[in-house]
Amino acid sequence: MKVSILGGTGDLGKGLALRLAERSEVIIGSRDPEKARSIAEQYILEFRAKKGRDSSIIGMKNNEAISKGEYVIIAIPFEVLPQFLDGLTVDTSKTVIVPVVPMKKSKEGFSYAPYQVNGQQLSAAELVRLRTGSQNIASTFHTVPALRLADIAQALDYDVMVAADERLTYEKVATLIRSIEGLKPVYAGKLYTSRYLEPLTPLLLNVAINNKLHAPSLKIV
Numbered sequence: 001m002k003v004s005i006l007g008g009t010g011d012l013g014k015g016l017a018l019r020l021a022e023r024s025e026v027i028i029g030s031r032d033p034e035k036a037r038s039i040a041e042q043y044i045l046e047f048r049a050k051k052g053r054d055s056s057i058i059g060m061k062n063n064e065a066i067s068k069g070e071y072v073i074i075a076i077p078f079e080v081l082p083q084f085l086d087g088l089t090v091d092t093s094k095t096v097i098v099p100v101v102p103m104k105k106s107k108e109g110f111s112y113a114p115y116q117v118n119g120q121q122l123s124a125a126e127l128v129r130l131r132t133g134s135q136n137i138a139s140t141f142h143t144v145p146a147l148r149l150a151d152i153a154q155a156l157d158y159d160v161m162v163a164a165d166e167r168l169t170y171e172k173v174a175t176l177i178r179s180i181e182g183l184k185p186v187y188a189g190k191l192y193t194s195r196y197l198e199p200l201t202p203l204l205l206n207v208a209i210n211n212k213l214h215a216p217s218l219k220i221v
């Protein structure tokens with residue numbers, strides 16, 4: 001599989017790149033192509049140091065990265081998503097994955113803060129659907145902590161819920177998720193259910209703070 005990670009130089013991008021590199025070709029996207037190349041080299045070194053093998057990770061500008069992967073993961077901060085989507089054109093053959101979680105922090109803790117568009121509240125994934133016109137969008141990875149992903153010496157054992165309008169899109173993304181050992185995909189429903197998946201991140205952050213847990217995740221039993 002070929003996976004492009006836009007904003008792949010960040011925390012989630014690193015974790016996903018290192019895990020996906022086991023079985024996929026990974027393309028790291030960045031606003032700065034030099035940064036993308038240098039970070040991709042660092043990921044290759046880290047993968048080799050921990051796994052004793054080579055991996056296929058390359059870096060380039062975000063808009064070039066989009067054209068390379070069959071999967072495109074949008075791993076950029078929620079605050080910049082609306083402006084990021086202004087310049088984004090996605091080919092309908094791509095499967096777009098949105099792990100973005102819009103949230104706020106106050107002295108009481110974290111809370112979900114969906115986007116407001118023409119008086120309507122939208123999840124990040126619905127905003128991506130509205131702005132790109134793509135139907136092959138999946139909302140997932142919200143509850144998988146970047147820290148845990150990036151620690152590739154450690155085993156994972158999490159369920160990962162996925163929202164997608166088309167069952168076929170879900171199946172495609174489920175294949176990618178299963179390629180990461182220890183992650184099990186679970187179909188949550190059509191893309192609107194992203195409104196219930198994205199708030200799980202602020203919930204888990206509050207659970208972590210209030211119970212002194214480090215980077216908790218989820219498993220459905």
Ligand SMILES: NC(=O)c1ccc[n+]([C@@H]2O[C@H](COP(=O)([O-])OP(=O)(O)OC[C@H]3O[C@@H](n4cnc5c(N)ncnc54)[C@H](OP(=O)(O)O)[C@@H]3O)[C@@H](O)[C@H]2O)c1
Nearest residue numbers: 007009010011012030031075076078080100101142145146
């Ligand atoms: N961190 C987690 O554990 C986690 C878990 C689940 C979901 N998420 C979600 O995943 C997304 C990424 O999280 P993260 O922690 O990886 O974020 P991050 O490290 O803060 O940023 C990711 C990348 O976004 C790019 N970026 C920053 N400002 C930008 C702008 N104005 N325009 C375009 N690109 C910009 C940067 O790449 P360049 O400078 O190279 O362009 C940066 O490396 C977030 O939406 C978050 O809600 C995170």
